[in-house]
Amino acid sequence: MAVTFTNPILPGFNPDPSICRVGEDYYIATSTFEWYPGVQIHHSTDLVNWRLVRRPLERPAQLDMRGNPDSCGIWAPCLSHSQGRFWLIYTDMKRYEGHFKDGLNYLVSAPSIEGPWSDPVFLNASGFDPSLFHDDDGRHWLLNLKWDYRQAAGPDRFGGIVLQEYDAEARTLIGPIHTIFAGTAMKLTEGPHLYRRDGWYHLLVAEGGTGYGHAVTMARSRSITGPYEVHPDNPVLTSRDDESLALQRAGHADLVDTPAGETYLVHLCGRPLPGTQRSPLGRETALQRAHWDDDGWLRLAVGGNAPQNEVRAPYDATPWPLEREESHAFDSATLPMAFQWLRTPYPERLFSLTERRGYLRLYGRQSPGSWFEQALVARRRDVFSCEAETTLEFAPEDYQQCAGLIAYYNRFKFHYLAVTRDDAGRRVLTILSCADNWPSGDLDFPLAAPVMLDEETSVRLGLTMDGASLQFRYAEGGGEWQPVGPTLDAGVLSDEGAGRAHGYFTGTFLGMAVHDISGRALPADFSAFRYIRSEPRMTDNDLPRG
Template identity: 75%
Template sequence: MDNVIHNPILRGFNPDPSICRVGKNYYIATSTFEWYPGVQIHHSRDLVNWQLVSRPLARETQLDMRGNPDSCGIWAPCLSHADGLFWLIYTDMKRYEGNFKDGHNYLVTAPSIEGPWSDPVYLNSSGFDPSLFHDEDGRKWLLNLQWDYRQREGGDRFGGILLQEYDVERQRLMGPIHNIFAGTELKLTEGPHLYRRDGWYHLLVAEGGTGYDHAVTMARSRKITGPYQVHPDNPVLTSRQDSGNPLQRAGHADLVETASGETWMVHLCGRPLPGTRRSPLGRETAIQKVEWGEDGWLRLAHGGNAPAIEVPMAGVEQRSPAVEEVHDFASEALPAVFQWLRSPRTERLFSLSARPGYLRLFGRESVGSWFEQALVARRQDSLHCSAETTLEFEPEDLQQFAGLIAYYNRFKFHYLAVTRGDEGDKVLSVMSCHDAWPSGNLEIADTGGVVLDPEQPVRLGLDIRKGELQFRYAQDNAPWQPVGPVLDASLLSDEGSGRAHGYFTGNFLGMAAHDISGRGIPADFADFRYRREDG
């Protein structure tokens, strides 16, 4: 027993945590944005060691994100349990840049965390970050922020937290809409959750935006509709004034009470590379012990308002993940660690049965397509890691390419691809994109004219060491050879475009096949290996 929790508890892209307890079981739901299936749910018995158990939005009747821009899709789910059911609330964001946001809020339910999960009930589209509060009298209330498209002072278009009752029998919202909380001077008020304790309604919100000014604010009221009094020591949690803290961007939180009456807070955070404000692992989930004071307000158990990277917890031993994962695609199902982009039509993207023992990707639209892209990948969850795959692929010309990719979004990726050269040889190409259009032109790196043996599969690899990425390749049991220059891995991050918090996901490592001729040339991957060397 080491009697300490080492944060984060969910490493790699796992933002906007929502937590609930059912008996001795804890569940955390996190955002998945454009990655399919939607919403990740992890399970734990001790709040420390977590295992992925469900991605509930897994069929076309529940979720179709084809056409959703980068960093849209599933925002800020809220998971709760009441009346013998799990209740999952979420936003499907269709647009977020500019004055307007088109985000639609839905509810699905299930008798167990594994499902079956229902088809969605539409709720509203007035703003994102919805949550469901189950009151002691059996009534249910939906909260979400109101989006104000007008140019307000300081550019804040967050118009307050809305509250409306939900009718379970009729499966619709009913009654008046109350704007219960306008926020504080921190602005950008979002991510609401309600709790009832000692006759008070406690409202928890995220403020300051999801970048380096992020924070957790609390307020309380005797009436659910307010008025709400702000916490006297607000903000309750933030790292905005603690630039040396390894956990930056702390905010967007939720609370859970243990069977013994302790209270814990889960929250998102980011771990930027030393000396930078770039966090390629994305926004992760951490946990803090909190306590209710004699004055009825909640505070961090260790004092102050900065997150702790190590949190004492008696009798706990935190297990480290396996150093290496090896996937041989012998199963009929895709290993749970992998996701793909946007589309519920998996038969158009990949197959595990077309060639047993291989993952076959069908070349579809270009890298970065918002509609139909054959890209299967897993989260990067370690700053020092490697990935490898073995590829068999017969491109006909330069418009077909397949290989190993490090992918953040359509304008931020590094891609080691097999294609055809101008002379008809099978060659390696290193393609990179570093920024948003129009500055984000595709760059083709010098590979030294690598020509592949057309009769042999090719092994493709990459190594990431903090902010550096190096591709490598090998054929016919020959040793690995580096290919292309050392690339900037830090660009594959929320902040890598130069925008403080313009995107919301994290870097993925995986396999891809593209055929921009429309012929759908397939690529067969025999395996995928991922090795982590630190946290």
């Protein structure tokens, strides 16, 4: 009996996958947007089981995103291997909304995934989603979308896919810029990847936008510069025609061959909450079987163009069981791999694991949602039903200082259970909530009155998320858990919102936060963090089905 696996292979916020194989090893790079360090790289030997092994953009020379707006930063990295080195192309997007897209495209390389990763080479800024194609003759070619700011309508600003040669010795682009593909009637043509097979250059692109109209298109040419003819059964992959599919928003793909010559297509997808178009887990990564037909075109192995939830694996691999609980005691000098922070390449200004051994010390910086320096350390939500807990020691001096447990999407989408001080000088517990208050980011205060806390006792803070609901809880010292506040809307912590089918590109994070808007940088100490994946309370009938 064939082994099958269940998509997605990278659950939670892991979009825009780029895949490559080196020998028996597979690697996937995904976008990280404003979260630091930049680019997630997962490793597998069977295409089914994956482990996060590296975030290579980790120092100021490679990446500084201070001031980048929400959902800017690292867009659509491309990972490849050629001439004994890994090559990583990425965009650092500095502006997202409006007519302009100020994106800077860079290249870094390394002899192995572990590094050392080089300082970046600046390539261009003409558009985003760059990728590097290594031709059989040893030449290297950069592809990217060219952005056309002149057009009034969004789809028309996607000005086609351009191609230019990259000189690896001189570390610069050379020769003419060729526009090789204008896209199809679906428009919003982006995410290019190029492959060579049987004398053809095959171009794969994403179209239709990264929301519910997303799709994968292919075209081919005998010449690298075109002209390219569109796949006769375009689109090759999409969920746009079937709202019942478990995997929605399918698009932005890449191809890989196994050593045995089987072809698989890796792509982004989203799993909306039942009855909604809200995806709090963000855009995830899935895998489909594909094959090359007699006419030389790629198609899904199962026929049609719909993404499958259950897929036959290429190896006799047993999917790893989902780890139910992750516990972190902060007893190491390095941050656990699951966690990231926002934007800055100077984490020492945000946190320390050595100032007080056995604790994660966060230094209060700017307010929740700052685009510059925010003391927030968090991990992805990767299942619909989960819990998070942390233990906090914090002695605020006034209401401008808060520390606690946060469920965070961006500056106008978060729920924050925080210890602070009231006007009477008492240490209290409050909830700061911003439930999709776009564009103002105005706060809501769901608690009718703050909860009084003992002055000396540590505080345990927790939350339970089940689909679109979030319930906070707290306990003082070794006391019993008590619910605090009303059930909050966790569905707003999603890509969609503010009246748009999709508008932002990350996912829900759960973690620890401190802010001190007085500028005194008051610290808070966290002694533990637990993340528990719970059995979903939603029934099978509630979930979208394929």
